[in-house]
Amino acid sequence: MDAPNDATAVVDAAGKVVAWTRGAEEVLGYPPAEVVGRSAAPLLADPGDRVRAVAVAEHCRAGAGWSGVIPLRHRDGRRLDMNLRVSTSFRIGGDECFLISAWALRTQWAMGQSVLDGFLTRSPVGMAVMDMDLRYIWLNDTLERFGGVPREQRLGRRLSELLPGLQADILEDLMRKVLQNGVPVTDYEYLGWSWADPHRQHAYATSFFPLVDADGAVTGVCYIVLDVTDRWNARELLAMVNDAGAMVGSTLDVTRTAQELADFAVPRFADFVTVDLLEPILSNEGQGTWLTDAGPAATQVTLRRAAMSSVREGCPEAVAGIGDPVDSIPPPHGPDLLVSGEPVLIQALDPTSPQWVTRQPARATSIREYGLHSLISVPMRARDTVLGVTTFFRSLNPVSFKPDDVLLAREVVARAAVCVDNARRYTREHNATVTLQRSLLPHTLAGGAAVDVASVYLPAGAGDGVGGDWFDVIPLSGSRVGLVVGDVVGHGLSAAATMGRLRTAVQTLADMDVPPDELLAHLDDLVLRLSEEEPTNEAADTFRTTVVGATCLYAVYDPVTRRCTLARAGHPPPVVVTPDGDVSFLELPAGPPLGLGGLPFEASEIELAEGSLLGLYTDGLIEAADRDIDLGMSRLAHALAQPGLSLTALCSAAVERLAAVAQPDDVALLLARTRALSAEHVVSWNVASEPAAVAGIRNLATRQLEQWGLDELVMTTELIVSELVTNAVRYGSGPIRLRLLRQSRLIVEVADASSTSPRLRHARTTDEGGRGLFLVAQLAHRWGTRHTPDGKIIWAEQELM
Known part of the structure; x- marks a missing residue:
C-alpha cells in the first residue's frame, strides 16, 4: 500500500475486484461488499476507458508499471478525476493480479488578470519595465510614489531625463550591462532623492533582470526598487558610533578630547557643535557629583566653552570663545537638564520667543543671523558624574533633526563623556604625581x-x-x-x-x-x-x-x-x-x-x-x-x-x-x-704627637687667620684647634695634621691615623673633663668625622662674619 489515505484496490486479470481498502471506500463511497468479487468496469466514468484499461493491463503484464489520470465514478454519481498508479502483474495463488492506487488531483489556483494587475500595481516594491533604449514602458504605483514623478511623465522617457541627481548614469550603465550579457544585478544600494521628499535623503536597494520572449531574445529590462532608508540609517548610525569611538579620545587631555568630539560631528551630523564643560572639570577641582547632592535649585552652575566646530570658518555662530563662561542650556531648561541627563530636541528653533530673547539674547541674535533652525542638546555624564553639555545645531543643512538623530547624538556623547572623564581623572592624578615628584626633587x-x-x-x-x-x-x-x-x-x-625614599x-x-x-x-x-x-x-x-x-x-x-x-x-x-x-x-x-x-x-x-x-x-x-x-x-x-x-x-x-x-x-x-681651591685658600701643618705641640700649632693657626683677615674668628678658632688637636694627641695616633680651608666658611680639619671616632658627651656639673667636643659643637656651625684610608678626619665649620 503506497499510503494509508490513498484509494487502493487489487484487481485480477479478468477485471474483477479482489481486495478493497478503507481508503478506497472513503474516496469513492463504495463499501467492500458492493465491490469485492464484482467487475471494476462500473467504476470507470467513461465507458471508452475500458479499452484503455485493457491496454494498461497489457503494459503492466510486460513488466512495467503505469501511472496516469483516469476519471472514476463516485457511488453518488459524481465524476472524479483521479491519479492512478498500476503495478506490474503479480500472482495471488494461481490468479494474475494488479495493485491499483488512486488519489484525487490537487486543484491548481488560477490567478486572474485583475489579481495580477493588482499585485503588480500595489506591491510595496517599486517595479518598472524599460525597453531596449532604457525608456519606461510600464511602472507600478509604488515606483511612481518613490520618485514623485507622475506615470504619464515617465512613460517613453529615460531615468536620467527625469531624476538626473539620482545616480541615473550609474543605474543606466547597470541596465545596459544586463541587456548585453543577460546576467541579473541584485541588491545594488545607493543614496538618492525624490521629488516627493526633496529635502530628505533616501536609500534604495535595486535589482535588475532581463526580459526575454518565447524565442529567448532579450526584449527589455525590468528593475525593482525597495526603500531601505531605515536600514541604511541604522547601519550609518552604527558606523558613526564606531567612528566616534575610534576618533574621539585619542589622548588623555580633556580639552583635546572635547575638540575631537566637536570635529567629529561637523559636518557629518551637524553644522555647528559646542562642547561646554563644568568649571571644576576643566580645573580638575572636583567631580561634578555635587550637582546631584545639592539639587538644581541650590546649585550655581558655571559652564565654560571647552571646544567648538563649525562648517563656517572661524565659528562665527559662537557667542563665547574657548575658556569663556557660557550659558549653553537651551530655554526653558536649567541645571535640571544636566542632572536628569535626558537630551533635548528642538526641531524648529524660534529665536524670537521671549524665553530666548530674555535669557540668552546674544544666542538668539546668532541663531537668527546664521539661520540655526534645529538643535539637539545632550548632557555629558559618565560614572554618575556630571561633566557638561554638548549642543548640535543645523543651519546650512535644511533637514531638521529627527528623533532618530537623538539616539546617535546620545550614543556619541556618551562615549565621548567616558573619554573626557578618563582624561579628567588621569590629568588630576598626573598633576598630583608631578607635584609630588617635583616637591621631592631639589628646588x-x-x-x-x-x-x-x-x-x-x-x-x-x-x-x-x-x-x-x-x-x-x-x-x-x-x-x-x-x-x-x-x-x-x-x-x-x-x-x-620610591624616588623620594631613595633620595632621602x-x-x-x-x-x-x-x-x-x-x-x-x-x-x-x-x-x-x-x-x-x-x-x-x-x-x-x-x-x-x-x-x-x-x-x-x-x-x-x-x-x-x-x-x-x-x-x-x-x-x-x-x-x-x-x-x-x-x-x-x-x-x-x-x-x-x-x-x-x-x-x-x-x-x-x-x-x-x-x-x-x-x-x-x-x-x-x-x-x-x-x-x-x-x-x-x-x-x-x-x-x-x-x-x-x-x-x-x-x-x-x-x-x-x-x-x-x-x-x-x-x-x-x-x-x-x-673648580679648584688654590694654595691661598688652603694651608696645613704637621703636628707632633705630644701635648706641648698644641700651643705652637694654635699660634700658627692664629697668624694664618690674621693673614686672611679673619681676626673676628681668632678666639673661637684657637679653642676649636686646641680641643681637636688635644683629642688627636691624647686618643689618636700619629701622624697628625691640621688643615685650614677658607671659602664660604672657615673649615678646621685635624687628621690622625686612628680609626676610632670621638663621641660627644654632655658632662655633668661635677665632671672635670669631657667638655671639649661639646664646646666645639657649640662654637662651630657644624662638625663631624669622616674616615679615610689612612685613619680619620675630625672637622668643624664656622660661618664667616
Whole structure:
C-alpha cells in the first residue's frame, strides 16, 4: 500500500475486484461488499476507458508499471478525476493480479488578470519595465510614489531625463550591462532623492533582470526598487558610533578630547557643535557629583566653552570663545537638564520667543543671523558624574533633526563623556604625581666652592605617566660635594614615592661621609629591605610603593685635590668634557642595579682639571624608539661639546637635541663644572704627637687667620684647634695634621691615623673633663668625622662674619 489515505484496490486479470481498502471506500463511497468479487468496469466514468484499461493491463503484464489520470465514478454519481498508479502483474495463488492506487488531483489556483494587475500595481516594491533604449514602458504605483514623478511623465522617457541627481548614469550603465550579457544585478544600494521628499535623503536597494520572449531574445529590462532608508540609517548610525569611538579620545587631555568630539560631528551630523564643560572639570577641582547632592535649585552652575566646530570658518555662530563662561542650556531648561541627563530636541528653533530673547539674547541674535533652525542638546555624564553639555545645531543643512538623530547624538556623547572623564581623572592624578615628584626633587642646587651646577628635568609624556628619575647635589665636609643621579623603574605615584625614599637615604648616607661604593652597598640593602615589605595579596597591589628596581650613580668631588671618586649601580656612565673640549664617557665598573643583593660595587677615582664639565643623566635622555643608546650618547657628546655656553644653555641644548618631543620616560640631566681651591685658600701643618705641640700649632693657626683677615674668628678658632688637636694627641695616633680651608666658611680639619671616632658627651656639673667636643659643637656651625684610608678626619665649620 503506497499510503494509508490513498484509494487502493487489487484487481485480477479478468477485471474483477479482489481486495478493497478503507481508503478506497472513503474516496469513492463504495463499501467492500458492493465491490469485492464484482467487475471494476462500473467504476470507470467513461465507458471508452475500458479499452484503455485493457491496454494498461497489457503494459503492466510486460513488466512495467503505469501511472496516469483516469476519471472514476463516485457511488453518488459524481465524476472524479483521479491519479492512478498500476503495478506490474503479480500472482495471488494461481490468479494474475494488479495493485491499483488512486488519489484525487490537487486543484491548481488560477490567478486572474485583475489579481495580477493588482499585485503588480500595489506591491510595496517599486517595479518598472524599460525597453531596449532604457525608456519606461510600464511602472507600478509604488515606483511612481518613490520618485514623485507622475506615470504619464515617465512613460517613453529615460531615468536620467527625469531624476538626473539620482545616480541615473550609474543605474543606466547597470541596465545596459544586463541587456548585453543577460546576467541579473541584485541588491545594488545607493543614496538618492525624490521629488516627493526633496529635502530628505533616501536609500534604495535595486535589482535588475532581463526580459526575454518565447524565442529567448532579450526584449527589455525590468528593475525593482525597495526603500531601505531605515536600514541604511541604522547601519550609518552604527558606523558613526564606531567612528566616534575610534576618533574621539585619542589622548588623555580633556580639552583635546572635547575638540575631537566637536570635529567629529561637523559636518557629518551637524553644522555647528559646542562642547561646554563644568568649571571644576576643566580645573580638575572636583567631580561634578555635587550637582546631584545639592539639587538644581541650590546649585550655581558655571559652564565654560571647552571646544567648538563649525562648517563656517572661524565659528562665527559662537557667542563665547574657548575658556569663556557660557550659558549653553537651551530655554526653558536649567541645571535640571544636566542632572536628569535626558537630551533635548528642538526641531524648529524660534529665536524670537521671549524665553530666548530674555535669557540668552546674544544666542538668539546668532541663531537668527546664521539661520540655526534645529538643535539637539545632550548632557555629558559618565560614572554618575556630571561633566557638561554638548549642543548640535543645523543651519546650512535644511533637514531638521529627527528623533532618530537623538539616539546617535546620545550614543556619541556618551562615549565621548567616558573619554573626557578618563582624561579628567588621569590629568588630576598626573598633576598630583608631578607635584609630588617635583616637591621631592631639589628646588635649588648649590655646588659651593667645588662646582658650578645646572640641571634640567622633564617628566614623561602624559600618556606614559611620571617616572622616578632624580638628581641631587649634596654639600660634604672639606669643601667637597656629592653628585648623584638615579632612576626608579616604573611610572606613577609609586615610582615618585620610591624616588623620594631613595633620595632621602642617599642624602643621609652622604652626610655620614660614606664612600661612593659603600653608599651604593647600603642603598642596595635598603632596596632589598623595602622589597620585603611588598604586599602579598592582589588587592594591596594597588597601593604598592616598594622598589621594583632602580639604578644610581654617585660621585664625590674634592676641589682641593681635584680628584673625583665615582661608583655606579647599573646606571649609564657619566660624560666628561675637558677644558680643551675633548669629550669622553668614563669607563667605570657598571655594578649591578639596586635590589639584586650580594653583588659588590666598585669605586673609581679620576683627576679632573679645573673647568672640566661632568655630566650625569638618566637613560631617558639617550634612549628612544628611533635610536639606540650608542647614538644617543653620541648626540649627547656633541650637544655638550660647545665651548662658551653656560651650563644652563648646555642643558637646554642637550634636551633640545635629544628630547625635543615628549618621551616615554623621564629625562634628568645634571651638569657640574669643576673648580679648584688654590694654595691661598688652603694651608696645613704637621703636628707632633705630644701635648706641648698644641700651643705652637694654635699660634700658627692664629697668624694664618690674621693673614686672611679673619681676626673676628681668632678666639673661637684657637679653642676649636686646641680641643681637636688635644683629642688627636691624647686618643689618636700619629701622624697628625691640621688643615685650614677658607671659602664660604672657615673649615678646621685635624687628621690622625686612628680609626676610632670621638663621641660627644654632655658632662655633668661635677665632671672635670669631657667638655671639649661639646664646646666645639657649640662654637662651630657644624662638625663631624669622616674616615679615610689612612685613619680619620675630625672637622668643624664656622660661618664667616
